[in-house]
Amino acid sequence: EGRVQGRHEGEVRLLAKQLSRRFGVLPEWVGERLAQGSEDELQVWAEAVLDAPTLAAVFGEASH
Template sequence: MLSQRIEKWAKEFQAEGERKGRLEGEARVLERQLTRRFGDLPAWVRERLGSATEAQLETWTEAVLDAPSLSAIFGEPPAPH
């Protein structure tokens, strides 16, 4: 019984790791596309990429093809403190 639980937890842990790895990979590809299109990225864009959900990454990946600016993709940058 305990071995079955451990096996289940290991599979769940592996699946979560794979999901996180996919998200990180998608974010890296999008970062390269954005950099090529708009030049060096400001910190606020990099932060958003680093904390993005899968749905956000999909939306932004499609938007990069036609967007005239980073703000058109991500909205306005946060106000300085």
């Protein structure tokens, strides 16, 4: 379980870096979403960051 948690935290950190590089300073809600995201959600969001026009669109939302 420690490895799973460590991998999840690593994925969250990497995705947060990608998001901040693409969209600038991240609002607090993004960190909360990332921390609560499942492994599958993190993968979907990691792919979405490449094409999404807005930060909210990465998470499948029209706006936040």
